[in-house]
Amino acid sequence: DADVTQTPRNRITKTGKRIMLECSQTKGHDRMYWYRQDPGLGLQLIYYSFDVKDINKGEISDGYSVSRQAQAKFSLSLESAIPNQTALYFCATSDGGQGNYGYTFGSGTRLTVV
Amino acid sequence: LAKTTQPISMDSYEGQEVNITCSHNNIATNDYITWYQQFPSQGPRFIIQGYKTKVTNEVASLFIPADRKSSTLSLPRVSLSDTAVYYCLVGGPENSNSGYALNFGKGTSLLVTP
Numbered sequence: 001d002a003d004v005t006q007t008p009r010n011r012i013t014k015t016g017k018r019i020m021l022e023c024s025q026t027k028g029h030d031r032m033y034w035y036r037q038d039p040g041l042g043l044q045l046i047y048y049s050f051d052v053k054d055i056n057k058g059e060i061s062d063g064y065s066v067s068r069q070a071q072a073k074f075s076l077s078l079e080s081a082i083p084n085q086t087a088l089y090f091c092a093t094s095d096g097g098q099g100n101y102g103y104t105f106g107s108g109t110r111l112t113v114v
Numbered sequence: 115l116a117k118t119t120q121p122i123s124m125d126s127y128e129g130q131e132v133n134i135t136c137s138h139n140n141i142a143t144n145d146y147i148t149w150y151q152q153f154p155s156q157g158p159r160f161i162i163q164g165y166k167t168k169v170t171n172e173v174a175s176l177f178i179p180a181d182r183k184s185s186t187l188s189l190p191r192v193s194l195s196d197t198a199v200y201y202c203l204v205g206g207p208e209n210s211n212s213g214y215a216l217n218f219g220k221g222t223s224l225l226v227t228p
């Protein structure tokens with residue numbers, strides 16, 4: 001089983017729909033992250049959480065919300081999806097160790113908003 | 115948070131050595147330099163990390179000059195499968211009070227051709 005599991009792997013949704021992307025991890029890491037990737041734009045940080053009670057906005061949090069249900073689970077929601085949220089979404093975890101060595105990424109969720 | 119600058123893209127032929135340089139002029143004393151590799155439609159994965167001088171592993175070498183204001187990732191004898199995006203990141207130990215999450219940026223897109 002993968003250390004960081006994202007579901008679904010692919011999703012097509014309509015404009016205005018609410019959608020949730022889920023992430024679970026077996027690494028035992030406290031820190032979890034959601035990133036978005038658009039072609040040619042690299043990875044942009046949406047939200048991050050350093051523990052269950054800690055949620056922080058990243059570079060591009062507008063239009064997104066998150067929920068840290070447990071140490072192992074971190075969900076990303078789009079309350080009302082719009083076409084420019086079409087992108088590849090990655091969840092990641094880290095152990096907070098020296099130099100950011102311990103980042104582990106999931107396989108990604110490809111979201112298409114039509 | 116130390117900002118990094120690296121080339122947007124590089125091209126190489128198979129079998130050549132590839133050197134990707136990253137500038138980080140405002141690196142802090144306790145910051146480490148970490149490189150990640152990302153293949154299309156996959157999450158980034160750790161390649162190498164260093165603090166000063168030279169680090170070598172089975173995949174790459176990392177050269178860091180004494181002033182630590184730049185670093186060079188060296189990939190020996192690249193193959194077609196090394197075609198990927200390479201991210202240079204600079205950061206220090208994270209803690210729950212003053213920790214931060216990484217911004218991966220755009221990275222360097224390396225294309226290896228026959």
